[in-house]
Amino acid sequence: DAKTTQPNSMESNEEEPVHLPCNHSTISGTDYIHWYRQLPSQGPEYVIHGLTSNVNNRMASLAIAEDRKSSTLILHRATLRDAAVYYCIRVSSYKLIFGSGTRLLVRP
Amino acid sequence: GAVVSQHPSWVICKSGTSVKIECRSLDFQATTMFWYRQFPKQSLMLMATSNEGSKATYEQGVEKDKFLINHASLTLSTLTVTSAHPEDSSFYICSAGRRDGYTFGSGTRLTVV
Numbered sequence: 001d002a003k004t005t006q007p008n009s010m011e012s013n014e015e016e017p018v019h020l021p022c023n024h025s026t027i028s029g030t031d032y033i034h035w036y037r038q039l040p041s042q043g044p045e046y047v048i049h050g051l052t053s054n055v056n057n058r059m060a061s062l063a064i065a066e067d068r069k070s071s072t073l074i075l076h077r078a079t080l081r082d083a084a085v086y087y088c089i090r091v092s093s094y095k096l097i098f099g100s101g102t103r104l105l106v107r108p
Numbered sequence: 109g110a111v112v113s114q115h116p117s118w119v120i121c122k123s124g125t126s127v128k129i130e131c132r133s134l135d136f137q138a139t140t141m142f143w144y145r146q147f148p149k150q151s152l153m154l155m156a157t158s159n160e161g162s163k164a165t166y167e168q169g170v171e172k173d174k175f176l177i178n179h180a181s182l183t184l185s186t187l188t189v190t191s192a193h194p195e196d197s198s199f200y201i202c203s204a205g206r207r208d209g210y211t212f213g214s215g216t217r218l219t220v221v
Binding site: 034036041042043044045046049087094095096097098099100101 | 212
C-alpha cells in the first residue's frame with residue numbers, strides 16, 4: 001500500500017506557523033516523500049519533496065524523521081492563500097498515489 | 109518553471125458521445141504523463157500512466173477501451189472518454205514528472221448530460 005496517513009483537517013491562525021504531519025511507516029528506502037496542495041477546482045500544486053534530509057524552499061520546509069516513517073510539512077507563516085488540501089505522497093515507481101490529504105483552514 | 113497545459117478546462121457533452129482532453133507540457137519534454145480522476149470531495153485517483161510512443165498502463169479497475177490514451181509526442185498526451193455516460197462526469201487531471209517534482213494541469217471538468 002503506497003498511501004500515507006494524514007489528519008483529515010487542521011486549523012491555523014493567519015501568520016502563525018503550521019505543522020502538517022504525515023505518517024508513512026511502510027516507506028521503502030528509495031521512496032521519495034512529496035507534498036502537494038490543491039485549491040478547489042484546480043490541479044494540485046507542487047510544494048516540496050525530499051528523501052532523507054530536511055528540505056527548505058521558498059514555500060515551505062520538510063522535516064523527515066530519522067527512521068523516515070513520518071514527516072512534517074512546515075509552513076512558517078500561514079496566509080489565507082495557504083488554505084487548501086495538502087497531500088503527502090510516497091513516490092514509488094515514479095507514480096504519485098494520492099491519499100485523502102489534510103484540509104487546512106486558515107483563520108484571519 | 110515547468111508548465112502543463114490542459115484543454116479544455118470544462119466540457120459538457122451528451123450521453124453516448126466521446127470527449128477528448130489534451131495535456132501538453134509547454135516548456136519541457138515528458139516521456140511519461142499521468143491521468144487522474146477526481147470526484148467531488150474526494151482525492152485524486154490515478155487512472156493510467158501514459159508513455160510516449162507506447163501503450164498506456166492502466167490502473168486496476170480502469171477500462172482501457174473506455175478511456176483511450178494516446179501519447180504520440182514528447183509534449184502531448186490525450187485522454188478520450190468514449191461513449192460517455194453521466195457516471196463519467198468528473199474532474200480529470202493530467203500531470204508530468206520532472207527531476208524537481210511533478211507538475212499538474214489545471215484540470216478538465218467533464219459533465220455528461
